[in-house]
Amino acid sequence: MATRRPETHVPAAPTLPPPAGRAHAAVFDVAELYQGPVAVAAPVDAVPLDEKLRQAYFWIVNQAIISTHYDIEYQQGPSPWFGFGDAKTVVGLPSGQSYSSFVLLPLLTFATRRRCLFVGGPGRGKTASAVLMGVLAGYSVRDVRRAMQHGHPQMTIADLLGSPLPADLLKAESTDDIRIGWRSWLSMRVRIVDEYNRIPTRTQSALLTVLGDNYAEMYDQILECPEAAWFLTANDDGGGGTYPVIEALRDRIDVVVQALAFNSRFLSELVDRVEQGYRPEEVVPPQIVFTPDELDRMHDAILAVTLPPIVRRRLEFFASQFEFFEPAAVQLEYMTKDTARLAGVDLHLLATAETGRDRLADVGTQTSNGLSVRSLQTLIVYAKALAFFRGQTVVGLEDLRQVLPFVLHDKLSPDLDAPFFEADGNQPLRVDRIGWIRRLFDLSCAEYDRLDLDHDDPVAVMLAEFRVGLNGTTEAEARARLERIERLLSTWSAGRKLYGPLYDDILVLKYLHQRYTNYLAWLRWQR
Amino acid sequence: MAALIDGAFAEVLEAHRDVCNQRVAEAIRAVPDFDVDRWRADLLGVVAPIVDEVDQAGHGFTALVAMTLFDVTVDLHRQGRCTDVIRQGWTALLPALAEPLAFDPPGVVARLTNALSNMEATPGGRPGEWIDRLDRVIAAGAPIDEVWRAGQVAAWRCGAAGYRPGALAVASTLSPAVLRAALGATPTDLPRLLADPWFDPSADPGSASVGTTDTSAVPASVRVGGFRGFGGPFVAPPVLSVEDDIVVADDGAERWFVLADAFGTALVRAGPRPGTAMATAPGTGTAAASGPAGLGPPPAALAGMAEITSWVARPGALVATSALSHVVTFVRTGP
Numbered sequence: 001m002a003t004r005r006p007e008t009h010v011p012a013a014p015t016l017p018p019p020a021g022r023a024h025a026a027v028f029d030v031a032e033l034y035q036g037p038v039a040v041a042a043p044v045d046a047v048p049l050d051e052k053l054r055q056a057y058f059w060i061v062n063q064a065i066i067s068t069h070y071d072i073e074y075q076q077g078p079s080p081w082f083g084f085g086d087a088k089t090v091v092g093l094p095s096g097q098s099y100s101s102f103v104l105l106p107l108l109t110f111a112t113r114r115r116c117l118f119v120g121g122p123g124r125g126k127t128a129s130a131v132l133m134g135v136l137a138g139y140s141v142r143d144v145r146r147a148m149q150h151g152h153p154q155m156t157i158a159d160l161l162g163s164p165l166p167a168d169l170l171k172a173e174s175t176d177d178i179r180i181g182w183r184s185w186l187s188m189r190v191r192i193v194d195e196y197n198r199i200p201t202r203t204q205s206a207l208l209t210v211l212g213d214n215y216a217e218m219y220d221q222i223l224e225c226p227e228a229a230w231f232l233t234a235n236d237d238g239g240g241g242t243y244p245v246i247e248a249l250r251d252r253i254d255v256v257v258q259a260l261a262f263n264s265r266f267l268s269e270l271v272d273r274v275e276q277g278y279r280p281e282e283v284v285p286p287q288i289v290f291t292p293d294e295l296d297r298m299h300d301a302i303l304a305v306t307l308p309p310i311v312r313r314r315l316e317f318f319a320s321q322f323e324f325f326e327p328a329a330v331q332l333e334y335m336t337k338d339t340a341r342l343a344g345v346d347l348h349l350l351a352t353a354e355t356g357r358d359r360l361a362d363v364g365t366q367t368s369n370g371l372s373v374r375s376l377q378t379l380i381v382y383a384k385a386l387a388f389f390r391g392q393t394v395v396g397l398e399d400l401r402q403v404l405p406f407v408l409h410d411k412l413s414p415d416l417d418a419p420f421f422e423a424d425g426n427q428p429l430r431v432d433r434i435g436w437i438r439r440l441f442d443l444s445c446a447e448y449d450r451l452d453l454d455h456d457d458p459v460a461v462m463l464a465e466f467r468v469g470l471n472g473t474t475e476a477e478a479r480a481r482l483e484r485i486e487r488l489l490s491t492w493s494a495g496r497k498l499y500g501p502l503y504d505d506i507l508v509l510k511y512l513h514q515r516y517t518n519y520l521a522w523l524r525w526q527r
Numbered sequence: 528m529a530a531l532i533d534g535a536f537a538e539v540l541e542a543h544r545d546v547c548n549q550r551v552a553e554a555i556r557a558v559p560d561f562d563v564d565r566w567r568a569d570l571l572g573v574v575a576p577i578v579d580e581v582d583q584a585g586h587g588f589t590a591l592v593a594m595t596l597f598d599v600t601v602d603l604h605r606q607g608r609c610t611d612v613i614r615q616g617w618t619a620l621l622p623a624l625a626e627p628l629a630f631d632p633p634g635v636v637a638r639l640t641n642a643l644s645n646m647e648a649t650p651g652g653r654p655g656e657w658i659d660r661l662d663r664v665i666a667a668g669a670p671i672d673e674v675w676r677a678g679q680v681a682a683w684r685c686g687a688a689g690y691r692p693g694a695l696a697v698a699s700t701l702s703p704a705v706l707r708a709a710l711g712a713t714p715t716d717l718p719r720l721l722a723d724p725w726f727d728p729s730a731d732p733g734s735a736s737v738g739t740t741d742t743s744a745v746p747a748s749v750r751v752g753g754f755r756g757f758g759g760p761f762v763a764p765p766v767l768s769v770e771d772d773i774v775v776a777d778d779g780a781e782r783w784f785v786l787a788d789a790f791g792t793a794l795v796r797a798g799p800r801p802g803t804a805m806a807t808a809p810g811t812g813t814a815a816a817s818g819p820a821g822l823g824p825p826p827a828a829l830a831g832m833a834e835i836t837s838w839v840a841r842p843g844a845l846v847a848t849s850a851l852s853h854v855v856t857f858v859r860t861g862p
Contacts, residue, residue: 030679030693036641037608038599276556283553 015054016097016391039287047287049298050391053111056136056288057389061103064132064280065125066270068263070098071434072402097390105257105406106133106231108385110190111298114378115211115230115252117196117410120259122235127194128281129259130231134190135284137229138291144192144281147185151198153243157206160199161186161216161223175220182223186216189228189295196232196249197242208249227299254378256409258434298388305384306394310454315379315400317453317501318444321363322412323370324503327351332506337369348417357497360419363443364500366436368415375411382407397445405437412437458488459505466512475523478516485513535582536575539593547597554605566604573614574600580622586629595632599640608644612654616643619658620665627671635671642678649687651791657685663708677701677709684710686791689784695721724788725843725859747859751785751792752776754853760794761853767837767846770797774839774846776855785846787857828858 047055061067074096081092102125109116110133118126127148134144149160162182172178185191193199199207210216211230216223232253235242272278290298327350328339340347347368359365382403387395414421414429414436421430429436453460462485470478489509496502532540540547555561574596582589596617603609620639621628628635646654660681664674676697683694695717698706703714711729712720719726753759760783765776767785774785775797782797825835829847838847844857 030682030690030697033645033679033682033687033690034638034641034675036644037606038602038637038640272556276552278556 015051015058049294049301050388052288052290052294053107053298053389054391056290057099057103057107059285059288060107060132060280061100064284065103065129066262066266067100067102067260068266069100069102069260070094071101071260072099072104074098074398074402101406102129102257102260104386104389105255105403106130108382108389108403109133109231109255110136110229111295111388112302112381112385113189113227113229113295113299114254114381115232117253117256118231118233118259119256124259124262126233126259127192130192130194130233131281132284133229133231134188134192135281136289137188137190137295138289139188139190141279141281143188144190147188148192148194149185151193151195153198153200155199155203157203157218160203160206161210161218164219178219178221180218180221180223182216186210186223186225189226189292191228191230193230193232195235197234197245199243201243201246204243204246204249208246208252211249212252250410251372251374253410255382255403255406257406302381302385302388305387305392307380307384308394311383311395311397311400313453313457313460314397314445314448315376316504317448318441319371319376320504321440321444321500322367324364324498324500325350326498332503332510335503337367341369347415357499360423362499363420363440363447366415366418366420366440368413371408371411375408379404379407401438401441404441405434408437409433412440459508462512463508466515470515470519473519475520478520478523482513482516482520485509485516530571532571532575534575534579535589536578536593539578539590540597542590543594546594550598550601554601558605561605566600566609569600569604569609569614570597573617577617577621581625581628584622584625584629586626588629588632592628592632595636599636603640610644610647612647613640613643615655616640616658619662623662623665624671624674627674631671638675638678642682646682646685646687649682650794651688652682652686653791654685657681660684660709664705667702667704667708669702669705673701673705677705680706681709684790687793688786688788688791689793689795691724691786691788723843724841727789749787749792749857750854751787751794751857752783752854759853764836764850764853765848765855767839767848767855769839774841774855776848778853785855787844828860832856 073092073094075094076096079093079095081090083090106116106118106129108114118129120126131141131144131148134147135141139147160183162180164178164180168178193207196204196207206216210225214225214227216225234245323336323338325337325340325347326335328337328343329335337347340350351365357365379400383395383400386399386403387393390399392399414433416430420426429439448454462481465481489506492502492506531537551563551566555563574593577596578589578593581592600609603613616639621636624635624639643654643658646652646657657678661674661678664677664681669677679690680694680698680701683690698710698712698720699714699717701709706712706714711727713728716726716728720728752761752765755762760781761776761778762780763778765778765783768775768777776783776785776794784793784795784797786793786795825832825838825847826840826845828845829835829838832847832849834850836848836850838845840846841857844859846855846857848855
């Protein structure tokens with residue numbers, strides 16, 4: 001009979017072996033005498049936090065959640081691929097360490113104290129995953145389960161936040177005299193809301209305040225809540241008893257993770273669990289539980305990961321593709337999809353007025369909205385978190401590419417009538433949101449390369465020049481810069497079609513022009 | 528009827544019955560061939576007496592010590608690693624370490640167990656002798672951190688030749704009494720130990736094998752390696768080179784660091800060659816110059832070896848290989 005690994009076994013470090021060979025001097029390290037089959041209680045920080053996070057990931061994916069999906073793929077060298085079926089569905093075998101989004105994204109949310117929404121049919125492990133995150137934060141299983149908020153149609157604000165103390169209500173002469181018995185879950189570092197789309201709209205507003213601004217308010221009393229990771233689950237609307245989620249609350253969700261289907265080949269694992277009454281959340285090894293101090297330090301370490309300019313520029317280029325919508329206005333600043341949306345006008349009605357642009361090549365035509373500042377900030381945080389998880393101090397382009405679809409899942413709305421979706425092979429992308437967003441990014445990067453923006457980007461040069469500061473800039477230099485801006489705009493206006501990236505660049509040039517103009521006026525006033 | 532656990536250990540098990548039962552149930556579920564009877568015998572014959580002695584020592588924390596030993600025993604049996612060496616080491620040393628054990632049960636048990644396991648796994652290692660030496664170190668009154676350092680020195684002394692450089696560095700930090708117990712040396716012996724790998728300073732005149740400071744008790748030559756078909760590491764007669772002051776043997780398939788001194792030998796798998804060419808091809812019958820010996824025919828001390836393929840001069844010895852053999856031979860040349 002095959003021997004199974006013990007469930008409390010924590011994967012041995014390093015979980016991501018470095019590519020370089022072992023240092024020669026380490027071969028004869030006498031300290032290794034005391035390393036062996038029994039784990040020595042590690043002093044604080046003996047295991048780096050990124051290694052601990054990886055150990056937590058591998059314990060969950062190998063022992064707790066039966067996830068056979070390695071959909072976040074990294075390559076390290078050539079990787080074979082195969083085509084299946086008449087549609088030649090591509091199956092690639094990644095050559096680098098790859099991950100399951102259903103486990104990794106919640107873990108990154110845990111590390112960055114963001115908000116993760118689990119979606120998928122009932123019974124697929126959404127709540128179980130959220131409970132695991134609570135246990136990783138050091139709470140007992142009992143405390144996590146009791147603190148979990150279960151959405152239901154009769155849920156009131158008092159159910160969610162707490163109630164005023166009855167004695168105070170009777171005696172109080174002003175709202176200041178009323179003390180609130182706040183619910184204990186508000187002070188936890190992991191907060192779980194199960195079936196949040198079953199919470200009535202009025203109570204959703206109260207949830208929004210806590211989730212978005214980290215405080216709860218009742219009877220003019222304010223409870224400041226500590227920073228926390230949020231895990232929300234939602235069943236599909238067809239099950240009944242659901243409410244539309246208010247857009248502001250939906251927009252506060254940072255990442256959406258889909259619970260993927262169970263692979264039937266692993267039914268034996270389920271049989272064992274049924275027979276033994278095994279619950280992984282009850283046997284989480286203490287070595288992968290994070291203290292509050294470790295959580296704080298890990299959060300700081302993640303934010304300290306560098307986003308290098310070459311990656312940032314590609315993100316800028318990608319983000320610039322979607323907001324611009326020329327038919328929406330006559331003034332440049334208002335030529336956006338948001339202008340049309342606020343006016344309540346269908347984009348397709350206005351789009352018939354457009355001429356000249358290639359609607360198949362322009363990725364901006366594939367969406368009905370642009371990216372908000374909030375979503376861009378979230379993207380940056382998750383890219384840093386993934387780089388940190390992989391033991392890097394710098395965000396790589398692939399890190400950004402991998403998290404982007406999950407962060408923008410509910411942020412970027414596809415225009416299903418766009419010509420792109422009619423092209424051969426693109427029809428499934430109407431449904432496969434992850435695949436579609438990843439394809440968007442790939443197309444954007446291809447266009448970025450075609451324009452050679454790493455080497456030929458005059459706006460970047462001008463911006464870098466401006467960011468040095470205006471102190472000490474002479475009038476002559478300011479005039480020269482103004483002239484360069486005007487000359488560049490003149491060149492562009494001569495032949496270029498107006499697409500999203502160009503729109504953003506024109507606005508930047510206008511901004512710089514205005515800044516230099518004001519500066520010249522100030523210089524003249526000084527004389 | 529099987530003997531029952533009684534005494535202090537029994538009380539601890541009773542108080543933690545549910546947790547203990549759950550851990551054993553998990554182990555049985557995770558490892559279908561978990562030998563419950565053997566594990567129970569170790570609990571009764573090894574762990575219980577230790578817990579009783581710790582309890583009688585009066586430092587407290589008996590429950591913590593007991594549960595640590597319980598958990599580690601389960602874990603070792605789950606891994607199939609609870610060997611007689613570990614049983615012997617625990618029985619001999621843990622009662623003597625009662626005080627540090629009470630204050631850091633997981634640390635003390637883990638370090639001791641890992642050291643015993645490593646000594647047992649080291650080819651040529653002498654774990655029984657290591658246990659004796661550590662017992663003497665503890666009896667010399669060493670504090671626990673010095674005990675661990677002495678353990679590293681004793682490991683080298685008991686056959687883990689790869690630890691020599693690190694052990695010599697640690698040896699200088701030991702008190703004279705502890706150094707004598709761990710190494711059989713005095714602080715004045717350390718410079719010579721550093722210079723001459725074949726010096727054995729053991730100061731036990733009654734010992735037949737290593738009883739004097741005279742190195743004539745150390746063998747005149749030491750053979751390391753062997754044919755892979757007979758359990759050795761080499762698939763073909765190896766050839767030597769020197770990297771970073773360490774002898775490397777290359778059999779064409781793999782490379783090995785080779786060490787030998789008065790206390791033992793070691794073969795450790797080396798990484799890929801760092802870009803330097805082989806000194807000579809194996810089996811050509813031409814002696815290769817490597818290391819500090821320089822070019823030229825092999826020294827007279829190697830005259831007894833036929834068809835030498837490579838040789839190097841090291842402190843206190845000449846190291847050579849032959850086309851007729853799958854071993855690396857160290858021939859002592861004196862200090």
